[in-house]
Amino acid sequence: MPIEQSTTTTTLHESGLATKDMLLNIGPAHPAMHGIVRIIARLEGEEIEEVDVEIGYLHRGFEKMSENVDYNGVIPYTDRLNYVSPLINNMGYCMTVEKLLGITVPERCHYVRVIVSEISRISDHLTCVGATAMELGAFTVFLYMIKAREFLWELVEKVTGARLTVSYCRVGGVKGDLPDEFVEPCRAAFKETRKVLDEARGLLERNRIFTDRMNGTGIISAEDAIGYGITGPFLRASGSDYDVRKDCPYAIYDRIDFDVPIGSEGDNMDRFLVRMEEMEQSMRIVEAAFEQMPPGPVMVDPGTGRPIPAAEMVDLAKMGNIAAITGGCAIAGPTLEGSSRAHYPSTATDEKRAFLPPKEDAYGNIEGLMQQFKLVMMGHGIRGPLGEVYFAVEGANGELGFYVVSDGRGHAYRVRVRPPCFAIMSALPELLVGDMVADIIPTFGSVNMIGGELDR
């Protein structure tokens, strides 16, 4: 219920002094309201009596835009949902469309997707925990965590060629296989991350000021959390063990052994601890996935021809200099490592109506070019069967669901996202009322509100 200015009341305090409660407008431009949101609080002294949360400052019409581009064209938009862990969004959307089209992706593709999305989950949790610590004044922890996140983003960059707007998954596969040198850098990055997590534990978990700030603030019971539709670490901190990866396993999560940490109190401390432990579990998942991953091509097969960079080949072909490229073999640039033809059978579906051809084919021969063209041209390419489908993955904040309705055309009739932090934000007034102004910071921090995902 919106708070009106006129609801500010003057009451007579028992001491006989007239007191007036104060309206404090926190945000949308406020250091702690990262990702833009506005909290209007009515205060009695330092205590919060009433809260109104106003969202929608980052609404960009994701769902509407998705109705106007083909199925593969939506993937770059999904990067901008939860921009701290875009790979999970990619995966969720692609799996939804694959469910709609009835496509099965190769085994190795599942592993690659799981590995990159778990790396994203760690970076998301690092950002959330670090930002909470920073807003509580522990600036150093934040920078340590950002340092660890940097190691992980370097991994993401190695795989996808980008750090933030990765657009890595495709309907029916992934853009390319993991690069040749990946397992070792990944283990090294995890070693650094674990070191940072240990340091952070030392600085936070054993810090009386921090634990005092986190314990007993922003409490929500498991029943209430489920009532609001809250999922993810937030719900697990309240004691419910619902995790999409365990309860409705997708990809290869049912083959990997990992624990789902749960809390008991449902306060900020529990959410902090759950996130800390989930990072460790995510690293465990990635390490197990490396062990189990079925082999696929790891070396780019140079083919028979002389290697020519793809872009150069296109330029030569445009100028009609066919002789220079005859017998040549297009090679993809450094950021496209692993996206060559040799990798395709192991990371992409053989459903050629759905999946974009390897880059050498798209650049190097007419069939590949035609296939690429047909797929990306509006009204050609994939046509979904009539129907609707819902699929959810475990996002960093909870159940990230995509609901896609198809009317048989080349693009979705309706795309709807179930953003995990939307449910948590709707419970925010309940979490905040009765606490103090300063408690807004850790509670809101533990919500891990991501504007892109919340407002879409």
Place this chain on the structure above:
Amino acid sequence: MIVELLIKAGLAGFVFFFVLNLAGFHTWVERKQSALIQDRIGANRAPIFGFRMLGMFHGMADVLKMFTKEDIVPDRADKTLHMLAPFFSVFFALVAFAAIPFGPPLVIGERVIDLQVAKIDAALLYVFAMLSLGVYGVILAGFASGNNYAIMGGLRATAQMISYEIALGIALVGVIMIHGTIDLGELVASQGKLLWGWLPMWGIVVQPVAFFIFVTAALAETKRLPFDLPEGESEIIGYFVEYSGMKFGMFFLTDFLETIVVASLATTIFFGGWQVPYLSPDGFHFPWGWEIPVNNLVYVLLGLASFSVKGLIFCFLFMQLRWTLPRFRYDQLMNLGWKGLFPIAVINLVVTAVVLVFLGEPN
């Protein structure tokens, strides 16, 4: 008479110059120190003729920026008080230095010059009075800005300062009882005495509990992390939310000045001020029998160096704490002040009194 005045003016100028520069230098140290603790390089831009001096010129760049920025006074603000508040803050932080003895008496010919701007009998009371008055700057800033955040900052500052000053004062009573003076000059001189012939009678030795209470409460006085509730940049932004340009700069400067005041006080009261262990006006007398004679100038310089080094170590300690600890919550801060420090300070006082009675006349 004229000479006396000139000497005092000279001393005041020296302290003023030294302290302000130290505050400026402090910003650089803070930048570099926080960078060190956080695995960063720290500010290293702002060159002058291509020389970067490890980012030393950033302080100057800051000041230039602040002086040339537009000075915004909100419509709803009380114009006069809004302008006065930063001056109050800086003024009281600066005058507090007047009573702090920063070196041993300098002898030039017949004249003995005490290295202390104002030789006040009740110097300790004076310093605390000035520090307490400093809170008016904060309160005025909060109330005159016409902003809810500023008001909350001002209120928090008031409550915090008053709560912690009590613990601070009581912690010091023990020291006063042992040395029998509230004249900081005499207090320092008295700390030069040796206990059992070898242990300097510094405040930390005779009143260790009081020292920890003092440092905690004094940190709260400086309004820096973990006690920066009046500022709490990610919560309520602070009492100076409506200030810009050099007026904001003055609050910023006050923070550093107060840190230096508190560091100087901790040095003066608990670490023997300018005292160097075993150094008397005529030279070193080590308990194991060595003697190194020094003349008055060396004696004074050693004293000045001793005071500066101790003060800087405290400044560094406060910075280290600032970059390590998170912030308290309002009620937790009050709990710590009233239910933690205050009772301990009182118990410490009683124990000190009882011990003194049993030991007889201490001095």
